[in-house]
Amino acid sequence: MMKVAQMMFHDLWNHRLTQGRAQAKAATAQIDKLQKQIDGLLDRIADMSVVSAMSAMEKRIEKLEREKLALQERASEIARSEDQLQQNT
Numbered sequence: 534m535m536k537v538a539q540m541m542f543h544d545l546w547n548h549r550l551t552q553g554r555a556q557a558k559a560a561t562a563q564i565d566k567l568q569k570q571i572d573g574l575l576d577r578i579a580d581m582s583v584v585s586a587m588s589a590m591e592k593r594i595e596k597l598e599r600e601k602l603a604l605q606e607r608a609s610e611i612a613r614s615e616d617q618l619q620q621n622t
Contacts, residue, residue: 553615560608567601 571594578590 557611560604
């Protein structure tokens, strides 16, 4: 009975590790997507001459940067959790 419980726990553990890796990969892909959006907006600002439009773009960039930072923090949390899980195996 104990052996079965250990096997189930091990399977659950591996599933959690796989989920964490998938979440980290998704977060990294989203970070890359946000960075491309930011770069595109910065390019557009460089070509603008209307101050109000530039201000709107700057606000959008700030929002994207906050989203990117939140995703980076989430990816770091996932990596830390994965490290802890691996240390406990």
